[in-house]
Amino acid sequence: MTGTQRIAPETPLVDVMDGCARWQIPIHEHGFIALTDVMPRLVPQGQTADFAIVQAARVSYGAGTKKVQEDRGLVRYLLRHRHTTPFEMVEFKFHIAMPIFVARQWIRHRTANVNEYSARYSVMPDQFYRPSADNVRKQSMANRQGGDEPIDVGTAEEFLAYLDRAQSLYGEYERLMGKGVSRELARIGLPVSVYTQWYWKCDLHNVMHFLSLRMDEHAQEEIRDYADAMYALIKPICPVAMEAFRDYRLNGLFLSGLEVEALRTGEALRTENKREQAEWEAKRKRLGL
Ligand SMILES: Cc1cc2nc3c(=O)[nH]c(=O)nc-3n(C[C@H](O)[C@H](O)[C@H](O)COP(=O)(O)OP(=O)(O)OC[C@H]3O[C@@H](n4cnc5c(N)ncnc54)[C@H](O)[C@@H]3O)c2cc1C
Known part of the structure; x- marks a missing residue:
């Protein structure tokens, strides 16, 4: 057996996150989505993480491909023809704080790796999602799952008062834990507007699937806000793939x-x-x- 060969790069490598620990976008009053890591984190100078897609694709198409197709053309071809595995070579790790009702929709995307805050181990934060008064949406008549235009001011105020009553249960949550009730039971009286956090790691192919479903107008506005921010975070990391995603998936029509x-x-x-x-x-x- 021979020893490990350590091969220096032909071109100096640069960090796709410019040496930052996180790129973060605040969402609503208490939430955020932060990009905390990317694979590939280091790419040859002058390139982006799109590099890893092209690198993998060229294994299947052979060395001659480069002469035939430029990198951008190759990425766009792959996306158009649903040759998806090269897009799995790029991975993102996000740290996200969101209300539990958003997390419930999010967790349905099974192809990510997730590690969530434990409300059995730790105390839930005193943070709750509360829409602004002008964003209390009426039930849509066309879409049974959807909200529509804002409801009248009086009803919006009533709705917010109802939320406030539910959220004021936080005091009871703390009091009963103080009397010795376990955290795993005390939490079950809190509303689904309370915030949780998780780390979420997913490859670009599945991130695009997530974005195509959750940036869509049929997705609930609250999760759409996170999806839009996720898109904004990864766009500069792999701009060619995201341009192709916009052209062939997001703005496309089936x-x-x-x-x-x-x-x-x-x-x-x-x-x-x-x-x-x-x-x-x-x-x-x-x-x-
Ligand atoms: C607008 C909207 C409304 C929704 N309403 C509801 C609702 O009312 N009730 C409800 O329960 N859900 C609802 N969902 C969730 C939805 O049904 C999906 O669970 C969610 O969008 C994740 O999609 P996915 O399974 O394609 O994604 P992922 O879980 O990320 O999977 C990606 C792809 O991998 C493959 N895959 C993953 N796991 C498996 C597996 N075990 N077996 C086979 N293939 C697999 C599939 O091809 C899948 O498309 C809704 C989603 C949206 C966007």
């Missing part, structure tokens, strides 16, 4: 077989389903038809 047929024939959508018809109308509008 058409069903029935929609393609309607587009081709100029006839109505061949379905009785009202919801599908409404979705087709929305797509037609986006297409300027």
Whole structure:
């Protein structure tokens, strides 16, 4: 067995986070999302983390590829053709503080590594999410899962008072722990607006999947605020991949077989389903038809 070969880089390496420990964006009154690490953290001078996508892709396409396609073209080709594994070569680690109702939606994304604050071990913070009075949203009529325009001022105030009552239970939480109730039980009386924190590590392919679902207008506004901030944090780290993501995923449009047929024939959508018809109308509008 031979010894380890330590090979110096051909070009000096630079830190994609400019030597910073974290890049952080505050969200709402108590929350934040911070980028704390990236792989690759060091890249050849003049490059970005897009470098790792191209490096991996060239293993599959062979040495001749570079002459045929420039790096940017290759990344865009990979994304368009859903050749996804090269995007898994870039990883991000985030530290996030968010209300529990946002964390519940977030945790459904199973392809990340997560380590969360333990409310059995530690005391929950006295921090709760409270929307501003002009962002108390009415129930949407079109989307059973969604909020819509702001509700009238009187009802908004009533809603905030209801939140305040729930959040004032924090005093009881502290008092009962003081009397010896375990932290693991005392916490269960707190509302889902209370804040938690976690470290969340995920590769770029799955981050893009997360962003495409959670930056979408159908996602709840509160988690969308985090997704928008995540996008802003990683954009300068791998600008080429994120440009391709914007062009081919975020601003793209999926058409069903029935929609393609309607587009081709100029006839109505061949379905009785009202919801599908409404979705087709929305797509037609986006297409300027
Ligand atoms: C607007 C919106 C509304 C939603 N409403 C609800 C709701 O009412 N109720 C509810 O329960 N959830 C709801 N969700 C959550 C949703 O159903 C998904 O669980 C969530 O978006 C994560 O998506 P995912 O599974 O594709 O992502 P990930 O878990 O990150 O997985 C990424 C991809 O990996 C693959 N994968 C991961 N794990 C497995 C596995 N075990 N087996 C096979 N393939 C796997 C799949 O291809 C998957 O698409 C909603 C999500 C959104 C965006």
